[in-house]
Every structure is written in C-alpha cells, then in structure tokens.
Amino acid sequence: MLLNTPPAPTLTPKLIPHSSLPNLSFPPSTFLPKSKPTRTPFLLRAMIEKETPEAHRPDTFLRDYDASSSSSLSVRNRFEKMIRDVQDSVCAAIEAADGGAKFKEDVWSRPGGGGGISRVLQDGSVWEKAGVNVSVVYGVMPPEAYRAATSANGNVKPGPVPFFAAGVSSVLHPKNPFAPTLHFNYRYFETDAPKDAPGAPRQWWFGGGTDLTPAYIFEEDVKHFHTVQKRACDKFDPSFYPRFKKWCDDYFYIKHRNERRGLGGIFFDDLNDYDQEMLLGFSTECANSVVSAYLPIIEKRKDTPFTDQHKAWQQLRRGRYVEFNLVYDRGTTFGLKTGGRIESILVSLPLTARWEYDHAPEEGSEEWKLLDACINPKEWI
Amino acid sequence: MLLNTPPAPTLTPKLIPHSSLPNLSFPPSTFLPKSKPTRTPFLLRAMIEKETPEAHRPDTFLRDYDASSSSSLSVRNRFEKMIRDVQDSVCAAIEAADGGAKFKEDVWSRPGGGGGISRVLQDGSVWEKAGVNVSVVYGVMPPEAYRAATSANGNVKPGPVPFFAAGVSSVLHPKNPFAPTLHFNYRYFETDAPKDAPGAPRQWWFGGGTDLTPAYIFEEDVKHFHTVQKRACDKFDPSFYPRFKKWCDDYFYIKHRNERRGLGGIFFDDLNDYDQEMLLGFSTECANSVVSAYLPIIEKRKDTPFTDQHKAWQQLRRGRYVEFNLVYDRGTTFGLKTGGRIESILVSLPLTARWEYDHAPEEGSEEWKLLDACINPKEWI
Structure with a gap:
C-alpha cells in the first residue's frame, strides 16, 4: 500500500468516454484554403x-x-471492400510470420452509419507492436471548408457539407533492430452536394502511401522495397513513382531535426486530377503490394543477432518516429485535435522509444549511414 | 558490414547547423492576439x-x-543573475544526491548578445536524465504582435519591436518508479519601444512554475511539494497559490487523454498586473524553493525496491510526458517551430518511454489511483 490515505476517486477512469474520430488520416487540407495549410482545422x-x-x-x-x-x-x-480485404490479408501475413501472436480486434460503429475495426498485435515474437486499422466515417464539414476545397465561388453560400471518408492505416514495429518498421495508409474521401445547394459539385480525393523506416540500411532491402512501389506505380502512370517518391521524402520530414523519419517509399494526397476508376485501381494495387514489399525483408532480418548498442540505436530512431507522428503527421495531429479514437490513432507509436541528449553517431558508422540517408534522401533504384 | 554498397554521403550529418532559439519557453501568446491562441505564431x-x-x-x-x-x-x-544562481544551486544539489554523475555543460552565445548554458546529467545512479538550462535571448518581433500584446491603437504603425527574454528551465527524470519527475521554468520577457515609435510603451511579463509528475502517489510527498509551493506564494499574495495551482492543473492538460501530465504545482504566465519588483521577488522565491520542494522526496524514494511492473507503469507515464511536451507544451512546440536549439528543447523528454495499446489499470490499484488524480485534480493541502 503506497498511499497513507487513499484519495477518494470522484470519477472512474474507465468511465471517461473515448471520443470519436477514428484513425482516419484523411487530409486536413481538404478542409482548408490551400494557401493557409498551417491554420488549425475546424473542429469536427x-x-x-x-x-x-x-x-x-x-x-x-x-x-x-x-x-x-x-x-x-x-x-x-468498392473502396470499403478493398480496405477490409487488405486488413485481412496483411494481418494474416503478419500472424503467419510472427508464428504465434494473434491480433486483438476492436470493432466499433456509429448510430448513423460508419465505424471501424482496429487490430493490434503487441509483444509478438517478431513484432513489438503491429496495428492495422480500417475506418469508415460520415461527417459534416462547414461550408467555408467546402468552398475552399472546391474553389467554389465565394459568393455562393451553401450550408454544411456532408462528407464520407474511408481508409486503412497501419504501422508495424518489429523487435529486431535490423528489421524495419513499415507504415502504410490508403484513404478515399468524398463530399456530397451541400444540403441547400443541390446543384453544387460533389468532390472526391484519394490519398495514401507506403514507407519504410529501418534503423540500419541493408541496401538490397531498400532496393527491393522501392522496386515493388515503382512496379505498382508504373502499371498506372510512369510519372507516379518519381513524383510520389519525392512527395514521400518531403512529407515524412522532421523539420526541427532536418532529417526524414526513414527511407521513404511513396506518398500522395488530395489526388483527384486523374480518372476516378484509375485511382481506385492504383490505390488497390499499392495496398495489395504491401505484403510482397515488406514480408521478404522481415523474413531475412527477423533473427539477425544484435547487441545492446544496436537496440539502443533502434530505440533512438523510434524516438524520432514519435517526434514525427506527434508533431507533424497530419492524420495524427488532426485526430488528436478533433477527438478521434485515441487508442486507434496512437497505435502508430512504438512500444518503446528513447531520447539521448546530443547523440551523434560516429562518422562512417552504420548508424551514421542511416542518419545520412535520412538527411540526404537517395534514389534507391 | 551491413551495407552491400555504402551510400555516398553528400553531407556530413554533424555539419548540419543546429538552428537557434534556446529552450526559452516564453509564451507564444505574447506575440499573438489574445483571442486567437491557436494560430501559428510568426516565424522568429x-x-x-x-x-x-x-x-x-x-x-x-x-x-x-x-x-x-x-x-x-x-x-x-538581476533576473539573469537569479537564473544562473538557480542553475548552479539546483545542479549542485542534483549532483550531490546522485552521488557520482556530473552534469555535462554546453555554453553558446550569439554575436549580437545573448546566449545560454545547457547542463545535462544522463544515466546517473538516481536520475535517468536531468537537464537544467538557462538562456538569454535578444530578438525582434513584428509590429502586429507588439500591437496585439500591448493593445496599442491599431492605427499606430510602429516598426519591428526589439525584445529581451531570459529564463531557467529544467526537467529531472529519476530512474526509480517511486521517485517523481520534476519540472520547473521561470522566465522574464521585455519589449523595447518600437524603433520608429520611441514614445510607445515598453512592456514586461513574468512567467513560470514548478510541477511534480510521479508514477505513484505518496500522499505525504505530494502534500510536502504543494506546501512548499504555497509557502512561496503566500509570502507575496494569498491569492497566488489557489490561482496558480489551478492554472497549473489547466495548463498541463493532455486534452486527447482527458488527463493531466501529473499532480501539478503552480504555473503562471504573462504576469504583469502586479508591481514589477514584487514579481521579480516572487519568481526568485519560487525558483529558490525548488531544491527544498523536491530533494527530500527523492531522498525518501530513490532506493525503494520495485518490480518490472512498476517500471513498465513509470514508462507508460513517461509516454504521456512525451505526448504533452510534443503536442501541447507551448515552450516546446514554439521552440520546434521557430528553429530553437533542438537538443536544449528536447532535453525535457525522458531517456525512455513506452506506449501500450489500450492500457487501463485495474480499478482500485495504485496505478489507477494515480490516473484518477490526473483525471480529477485534487486539493492536496
């Protein structure tokens, strides 16, 4: 008994309601004038x-x-079916590779429609923490946001605009410091016509990406990963891989460190300037490429012997992952500000992380090479 | 050798310049219209x-x-002298209690005046990570910020406004899960008259506070800590302790969790509606009370036996500390956005932290009691 006098609880911690927006990760910029991306988004x-x-x-x-x-x-x-299929296939592949641990599932819904499935595997034999979530959300955005997003005439005054958003989102943190972390997220967003302006245009967007965050560079692994991304992109448009590879390097940028979170992959957002069917097919292809891009790397590295020093470096890089996600990631910061389901949003954080004061790897070391590649993004293929 | 082909570094990681604002923690709100606290502050x-x-x-x-x-x-x-004396006395007390580890010191300056001293003790026998920083900054704020902060007439168009800011800032994270983390920060801020409006008023503010973040509640420790804060407050104004105790509970609020970071203490900001000498004396008294408020608790708890479960709970609470500091703390977020000295700003982060999916302590357990007190702030004295 640690307390001399136990405090009288006035409210049971478990009774505090989780408030709601799931790990949706649709772009806040959809709600904002494109010229002011740093303003706080409206409260959903x-x-x-x-x-x-x-x-x-x-x-x-x-x-x-x-x-x-x-x-x-x-x-x-079709998008909902795709993301749920992807959730099933990725979870099955992870469980098979982990060889024992099982995902814990939380299902939730909203009275008027929409809901989600969160799956988390924690403290497995291969993965420290693996989360794969899908969500479907119906909401309403203020007319100003709709006008900004659609470039509609400022003189038109539509009412609140209903929207639909669905996505699959995943972060996989392995235990072995030579096995990389993977993140992927694919999402689709639609607005209805404003309720009192039925003639106004409906809008849609796709967003997403897959990126790799190792603590150590095995060049053959990074080449393999980027090659799979390029192959998926090239099936649809030869301009996609170079454009979305650069977008990924630019997006996962920890500005206060002047370094990227990891070694990139592909990332795109607010994409609606192509045929809608083509972009649905492209998102599906990318999401379906996750297993072949990632699992072969895990199989090669999951049992590599390592030292305490290797583990400490992995933990420092996990600290950077936390910094990026809490300070910059639009899905995370938007979810936190708008009252999303906290456990789904923060499942992206690693089980453990580390911050050492003024740490700098020795020049030329393997740790230094990783840091260099995070500071100066490379062309891997 | 992990790499098949080492990448060709195009830039040495250590050559990346740290950019500059130190862990200043003066309030961004000083630069902003009071009615719009969530807007991104101007870039310093x-x-x-x-x-x-x-x-x-x-x-x-x-x-x-x-x-x-x-x-x-x-x-x-006098404020610079005070914060440097406080840095010396707190560091001396920490080193004595740690019984072996020494602070590492980094001194820096700016060509036109201003600079700072960062001191960090890492992996000691009692403290996992202890940082005590002082900084003195000369800068220039845009006239709009000055007008907003001073409620000056909007028709007056002064030029850029020089400012002066100085502060001491410290976070002390012990190893033992029964020994609490301490944070304190005291700062002083002044504007000069705008260069082309010499008749315009000069302004000054004080801010700061001391707060305690245990992983387990020992009621006698929390009472002692709050009693020392109240005693310091009562020497100056009987309204200070209740007002600044509540301000502290309100400030260290992790909104997305609906819980406070810890068990509070005192916090005040933008304080200029009292006699300037009185507030200088009050800040000095508070800063000089840190050692007597904290060290007796450490002496009592630093060698308490603990289990892996106690340590894991401490690590989860450290995760909450990271969440607060990276997502909400005004000093940290302002420093990150404005290019402060990263290592000084992020020395507030613990050496290690942990995030478990959907963790909830058993009702009535010691962990649950801590969480309850973070959700429902108590009057400790």
Missing part, C-alpha cells in the same frame, strides 16, 4: 457522433442507401 | 542569429549597454 468534434463498441464485425459500415444493391458498384462500396 | 527564425559554441561561461550574456554598471540594478541584470 461536434459533427461526428460517438462510437459504440460492437461484438461482431458488420458486413459493411456503409449507411443503408450507400450499401444497397443499386449502389454496390459505387466507389464507396 | 529569421530574426534571431545563430548560436556559437563557447569554451567558457561568460560573466553575463547581456549586451554591453544592458550589462554596464549604470544598468546593474535593472530587472534584466
């Missing part, structure tokens, strides 16, 4: 209902009219 | 020169005209 808190835990996975999180047979070929329908 | 980056490492501590970081004998009784002078 009041505009999305609270989630309810569910005992079973529903067939769909779509609202009835979206899920009806007449809508079965809609992009909403 | 271009307005403060880069720091230069120094081999020796100078007698003063003040500019010559501030340091001259005719100015020796100025608040700038």
